[in-house]
Amino acid sequence: MAPSSPIVVIIAASIVFGAPRAFAAGATSPDWPCVQRKIATLTSAQMWDGAPVDQLTQWRDSEEMTKLIAVLASRRVPPGAMEVYVVGKRWMWKTQHMTGQREINELHVPIGIPVKLTMTSEDVIHSFFIPAFRVKQDAVPGRYTTAWFEATKAGEYHLFCAEYCGTKHSQMIGSIKVMEPGAFQTWLAGGTAGSPAQEGEKLFQSLACITCHRADSQGRGPRLEGLFGKTVRLTGGATVVADADYIRESILNPTAKVVDGYQPIMPTFQGLVSEEGVMQLIAYIQSLQQPGTETTVAPVAGGNKIQEGGASPAPRTP
Numbered sequence: 001m002a003p004s005s006p007i008v009v010i011i012a013a014s015i016v017f018g019a020p021r022a023f024a025a026g027a028t029s030p031d032w033p034c035v036q037r038k039i040a041t042l043t044s045a046q047m048w049d050g051a052p053v054d055q056l057t058q059w060r061d062s063e064e065m066t067k068l069i070a071v072l073a074s075r076r077v078p079p080g081a082m083e084v085y086v087v088g089k090r091w092m093w094k095t096q097h098m099t100g101q102r103e104i105n106e107l108h109v110p111i112g113i114p115v116k117l118t119m120t121s122e123d124v125i126h127s128f129f130i131p132a133f134r135v136k137q138d139a140v141p142g143r144y145t146t147a148w149f150e151a152t153k154a155g156e157y158h159l160f161c162a163e164y165c166g167t168k169h170s171q172m173i174g175s176i177k178v179m180e181p182g183a184f185q186t187w188l189a190g191g192t193a194g195s196p197a198q199e200g201e202k203l204f205q206s207l208a209c210i211t212c213h214r215a216d217s218q219g220r221g222p223r224l225e226g227l228f229g230k231t232v233r234l235t236g237g238a239t240v241v242a243d244a245d246y247i248r249e250s251i252l253n254p255t256a257k258v259v260d261g262y263q264p265i266m267p268t269f270q271g272l273v274s275e276e277g278v279m280q281l282i283a284y285i286q287s288l289q290q291p292g293t294e295t296t297v298a299p300v301a302g303g304n305k306i307q308e309g310g311a312s313p314a315p316r317t318p
C-alpha cells in the first residue's frame with residue numbers, strides 16, 4: 001500500500017533540509033548511517049502519535065526510499081569532474097571544454113570521468129537531453145544550471161533538445177562521443193583555441209573592462225582579483241556572495257547591485273557580449289583568485305548558487 005503523499009513530502013523534506021550532513025558538499029554518496037538515523041526518528045511512534053507507523057516503517061525500508069535517497073545524492077557533482085560549458089541557441093548546442101575546444105552539436109567525453117555540464121541559453125528555454133545517460137536538464141536564459149554524468153562505454157549517443165523551442169526544434173540534435181581516455185586526450189590535444197579564462201582575458205581587454213578594473217586599484221571600478229566567492233557589500237548595506245550569477249548580473253545589468261563605495265558608472269554590456277563571452281569573462285575573473293596562477297574553472301566554489309541551480313539526477317550509464 002502506498003503511503004499518503006503528505007507523509008512522503010514531510011519525510012523527503014526532512015531528509016533534504018534536516019540532514020544536510022548526510023549530503024556533505026562534494027559527496028557522491030550520502031552518509032547512510034546519518035540518513036538512516038533521521039528516518040528512524042521520523043518513523044518512530046513518538047513522532048507520529050496515532051499515525052500508521054507500520055506503514056511508515058514499511059515504507060522506510062522500501063525500494064522507493066532507496067531510490068529517493070539515490071536521486072537526492074546523485075544531484076551532487078562528484079569531485080574531480082571534468083567541466084564543460086553548454087550554450088543552447090535556436091537551433092544548436094554549443095559546447096566548450098576547459099582546454100578551449102569548442103564543438104557544435106557534438107560533445108566528446110572520456111570514459112570513466114564524471115563530466116559536469118554548466119549550461120545556459122542564448123534565447124529561449126532549451127533542454128539538454130541524453131536519454132542513454134538519463135540526463136535531462138533545462139538550459140534557461142539568464143541563469144546557469146548544471147548536470148553531470150559519467151560515461152562507461154565508448155560509442156555515440158543521441159543528444160536532443162527536449163523543450164519545444166521553435167520551428168527547427170526537431171533539428172536541434174547532436175551526439176555525445178564517448179572515447180577511451182587515451183583517444184580523448186589525443187582529440188583534446190588537437191585544438192588550438194585558448195581556455196575559457198584566456199578567451200575571457202582577451203574580452204576583458206577588447207571590451208575595455210580593464211580601463212576601470214585595474215589590478216593596481218587605480219581604476220574607477222573595484223579590483224576583481226580575489227572577488228570570486230567573496231562576500232561583497234553593496235550600497236545600502238546588503239551583502240551578496242560573488243558567484244557566477246552575481247558576476248553575470250554585474251556585466252549585463254550593473255546598476256542592479258552597486259558595490260558599496262562606488263558610483264554606478266559601469267555601462268551595461270547587454271547585447272555587446274554573447275552568453276559564451278559572459279561565461280568566459282566569469283572564467284577569467286574566477287582565474288584571478290591567486291595572482292599568477294590560473295586555476296581551473298569550477299563555478300562550484302563554496303556557496304555558489306550555480307551548484308544549487310538545478311543539477312539533474314544523472315545516474316551512471318548502465
Ligand code: HEC
Nearest residue numbers: 207208209212220221222232250254257258259262264266
Ligand atoms: C566605466 C568603467 C567600467 C567599465 C568599462 C566596466 N566596469 Fe565593471 N564596475 C565599474 C564600477 C564603478 C563598479 C562598481 C559599481 C557597481 O557595482 O556598479 C563595477 C563593478 C563590477 C563588478 C562587480 C565587482 C564587485 O566587486 O562586486 C564586476 C564583476 C564587473 N564590474 C565586471 C566588469 C566587466 C567584466 C567589464 C567589461 C565587460 C566591466 N566591469 C566594465 C566600472 C566599470
Ligand SMILES: [Cu+2]
Nearest residue numbers: 126161165172
Ligand atoms: Cu531547443
